[in-house]
Amino acid sequence: MKLFAQLFAVMDKLSEKGARHSARNMGRxxxxxxxxxxLVGAGVMPLLPFDRTMGKAFAADKPKAVDNDNDCSYWRYCALDGNLCSSSGGSITTCPPGAEASKVAWVGTCRNPHDNKNYLVSYNDCCGKATVTNSVNCFTSEGERPGYRMGLHNDINWCMANTNKGYHCTVATLVGIANE
Known part of the structure; x- marks a missing residue:
C-alpha cells in the first residue's frame, strides 16, 4: 500500500512540474x-478507414483461386459471413428445402480470378430452418464496412424482415458485372 502512495506522490509531482513548465513557456x-x-483529431479518428485483414491481402502465400463452392475460398464468397447453403442441403444460389430466402440482403463486389472482372454478388440468408451443425461456416469480410451503415455490414441477421427469423445458411447469387 505504501508503494502505491509513493508512486502516486511521484506522479503528482511530475504532473505538477509539467503543468507549471507549460504555463511558463506557453500562452493560453x-x-x-x-x-x-x-480534440478534433480524436473526434475524426473513428471515421478513418482501417485494415481488417491484418496484412493478409498482401501475403506472399495467398491461396490460389478455388473452384469448389463448398470452400470458403471460392471467389463468390469474398464478403460472406455465415453457413454455406451449398454444404447444408441447398446450392450456391438456392436455399435448402424448408428454408426461404431473406427479403433483404447485402451486396459484395468480388473478383472472379478466371476473367479478372469484378462482379456484384447478392448474399441472401436462408431463413426458417434450424442451423445444421456440419455446415461449412465462412467469415470472409473483404471490403466490409463498420456496422453503423447497415447495408454495407454482413454481421446482421438479415432474416429480420421474414416471418420466420431463424437463420439457416447464406446463398451467393451473381447480380451482374460491377462498373469499373
Whole structure:
C-alpha cells in the first residue's frame, strides 16, 4: 500500500512540474489551439478507414483461386459471413428445402480470378430452418464496412424482415458485372 502512495506522490509531482513548465513557456491561446487540434483529431479518428485483414491481402502465400463452392475460398464468397447453403442441403444460389430466402440482403463486389472482372454478388440468408451443425461456416469480410451503415455490414441477421427469423445458411447469387 505504501508503494502505491509513493508512486502516486511521484506522479503528482511530475504532473505538477509539467503543468507549471507549460504555463511558463506557453500562452493560453497556444494551449487552447493545441487542445482544439487534439480534440478534433480524436473526434475524426473513428471515421478513418482501417485494415481488417491484418496484412493478409498482401501475403506472399495467398491461396490460389478455388473452384469448389463448398470452400470458403471460392471467389463468390469474398464478403460472406455465415453457413454455406451449398454444404447444408441447398446450392450456391438456392436455399435448402424448408428454408426461404431473406427479403433483404447485402451486396459484395468480388473478383472472379478466371476473367479478372469484378462482379456484384447478392448474399441472401436462408431463413426458417434450424442451423445444421456440419455446415461449412465462412467469415470472409473483404471490403466490409463498420456496422453503423447497415447495408454495407454482413454481421446482421438479415432474416429480420421474414416471418420466420431463424437463420439457416447464406446463398451467393451473381447480380451482374460491377462498373469499373
Amino acid at each position: 491561446r497556444h494551449f487552447l489551439a493545441k487542445t482544439g487540434v487534439f
